[in-house]
Amino acid sequence: xxxxxxxxxxxxxxxxxxxSGLALAxxxxxxxxxxxxxxxxxxxxxGMLAWTDRPLVKLAEWGLVMxxxxxxxxxxxxxxxxxxxxRDPLKVLISLGAGASVLAGLLFWIMVS
Amino acid sequence: MQDTAETEEMLEVEIWRGAEDGALRTYRVPRxxxxxxxxxxxxxxxxxEPALAYRFACRVGMCGSCAMQVNGKPRWTCRTHVAKVAEGxxxxxxxxxxxxKIKDLATDMAPFFEKWAEARGRHEPTRTRHExxxxxxxxxxxxxxxxxxxxxxxxxxxxxxxxxVGWDGSYLGPAALNRAWTLxxxxxxxxxxxxxxxxxxxxxxxxxxxxxSCVEHCPVGINPTAxxxxxxxxxxxxxxxxEL
Ligand code: HEM
Ligand code: SF4
Ligand code: SF4
Ligand code: FES
Numbered sequence: 001x002x003x004x005x006x007x008x009x010x011x012x013x014x015x016x017x018x019x020s021g022l023a024l025a026x027x028x029x030x031x032x033x034x035x036x037x038x039x040x041x042x043x044x045x046x047g048m049l050a051w052t053d054r055p056l057v058k059l060a061e062w063g064l065v066m067x068x069x070x071x072x073x074x075x076x077x078x079x080x081x082x083x084x085x086x087r088d089p090l091k092v093l094i095s096l097g098a099g100a101s102v103l104a105g106l107l108f109w110i111m112v113s
Numbered sequence: 114m115q116d117t118a119e120t121e122e123m124l125e126v127e128i129w130r131g132a133e134d135g136a137l138r139t140y141r142v143p144r145x146x147x148x149x150x151x152x153x154x155x156x157x158x159x160x161x162e163p164a165l166a167y168r169f170a171c172r173v174g175m176c177g178s179c180a181m182q183v184n185g186k187p188r189w190t191c192r193t194h195v196a197k198v199a200e201g202x203x204x205x206x207x208x209x210x211x212x213x214k215i216k217d218l219a220t221d222m223a224p225f226f227e228k229w230a231e232a233r234g235r236h237e238p239t240r241t242r243h244e245x246x247x248x249x250x251x252x253x254x255x256x257x258x259x260x261x262x263x264x265x266x267x268x269x270x271x272x273x274x275x276x277x278v279g280w281d282g283s284y285l286g287p288a289a290l291n292r293a294w295t296l297x298x299x300x301x302x303x304x305x306x307x308x309x310x311x312x313x314x315x316x317x318x319x320x321x322x323x324x325x326s327c328v329e330h331c332p333v334g335i336n337p338t339a340x341x342x343x344x345x346x347x348x349x350x351x352x353x354x355x356e357l
Contacts, residue, residue, distance in 0.1 A: 004185030005210075005274045010325030010338075081323050082342040 017074035020067045027064055069104045124199060126153055128165070129207040132214045137205065138162075150183050150190040150198065154206060154218065167218035174332065177266035180273070181218050182207040187273035189266075189332040210273040225269045225288070232289035233311035236296060237303040247301045259298035262291045262340050264333050271327035271337055283316030287327035287337030290318050294340030297347055306356055309348050313357060318344035 038048045051057060122144040127137040140157050151169055158165040169179040174192040181190050183198050184205050195204065212220035240247060249256055271287040272278055278286045285293075290312060297308045312318045318341045327337040351357045 003210075005182075005187060005326060005330060006276070008326065008329040010323070010329065011276075014322060014324045078323050081325075081338070082345055 013074055013077060016070060017078070020071040020074065024064075024067050024071055027060075027067065031061075031064055065104075123202070124153065124195065125203045126157065127203075127205045128154070128157060128162075128218070129214075130162075130165075130217055132216055135214065135217070137207075144195070144202075148195045150181070150188065150193045150195060150204065150206065151179050153195060153204060154181075154190065165218070166216040175266060177268035180209050180268040180270050182210055182273065187270040187330055189268055189270060192332065209269055211275070211278045212269065212273065222269060225272055225286070226267075228285045228289040229267075229292055231311065232285045232293040232317075233296070233304075233308045234289060234292040236299070236301075237307070239301055239303045249300060253300070255298040255300065258340075258343065259295040262295040262335055262337075265291060265335055266333060268332065270330050270332055271335075274326040274330040276324055276326060277320060277322055281316065281320060284320045285312065285316055285318075287321075287331075287341065290321070290344060291335060291337040291340045293318075294337075294344050297344065306351065309344070309351050310357060312344050313348040313352075318348065321345075 034048065038045045052061065124142045124144050126140045126142050128140060129135055130138045140161050142153050142156050142161075145152065151172065154165070154167050155169075158167065167179075167181070169191060170176040172179075172191045174189055177189070179190045180187055182188075182205075183190065183193060184200060184203075186198075187209055188198070190206075198204065206218065208214045208218050208220045212222060212225060215221050251257070251260070265288060267288065269288065271291075275284075275287055277284050293308050293312045296302050297305050297312075299305070302308070321338070321341045323338055323342065325338045328335075328339075331337065348357065
């Protein structure tokens, strides 16, 4: 249950960080498996490239990039929080960081489609 | 006295009764102007439930004994106005989270204070009472860092808000680490390295995930996350210098 005491940006960012980290751990092996298959030869690669043109696969790859940028953004947030001298606008930076990763994801989506 | 139940505005207040296996009980409490949550609890004890156990002392936000969960959030009840927290005329008042329940709204604070001692929260003086006071410049950056953390009233609100305290029983928690941070920055402390050693054990400052729930809830505006991050850097630097 989401306790009332958890409803603040820092907690949501931490939840996003954990979920994106776990999802990355699950999805990355599949991603590398697919890349590895492509190395097995031209035919396999062409087949793969045709396969990656499918909207669903594209969506999955987009999800992966989003997860990575989100996780990176949240990770940088933690590092900034702990290693930079504390300033209150840091909270604003955090939101900007999350926004920037969503933008990066969108940009990637536009580029691949 | 205007006790005409028809016209009087009433609050619907759920209060935790019993220990761990207790339950919420509902009371109807008259709404008053400028009423605090502590006023509500006191009204229930005086008028409806004489056996209700709860703690308070100063009623002005100095002693840190009145903290409870109010509608799910830890708060100092003597300085929390009903107007600010009641949702649709309803209040749910429970004992502080992350601490063993003794009876009703009273928790066992022993683990909280034991962790202060574990974090080497006791000041080790460099001088005796027979020597003159050590001159400390208030402009000194270390002193400024310590000053930002010294107004803690030991209310355990941050301790109740911290998820990591709930996950890991050995975690010292935000208040004890904030205390350690003030000592690690106090040039009058004779064993600051001992503080760093105490907080770099497992369950120490490196256990914090910087969620910031402590900062969000501390009623006196202390920022334990910043102090804990400072301890992380300080212990790391001491380790590199071979002092830990
Ligand atoms: C892209 C660069 C990355 C950065 C900058 C980064 C940064 C971080 C940081 C700072 C933490 C600590 C969070 C905390 O204290 O709670 C963390 C946790 C974590 N990371 Fe990453 N990470 C990156 C990539 C990855 C990847 C590729 C994976 C997946 C294999 C991953 C999985 C995780 C998991 C599962 C956690 C634990 C989350 C938690 O404790 O809440 N990370 N990451
Ligand atoms: S910042 Fe650290 S101490 Fe504060 S609530 Fe989060 S985990 Fe707990
Ligand atoms: S740091 Fe703040 S919330 Fe925590 S015990 Fe001290 S006064 Fe209470
Ligand atoms: S009664 Fe002392 S702080 Fe609330």
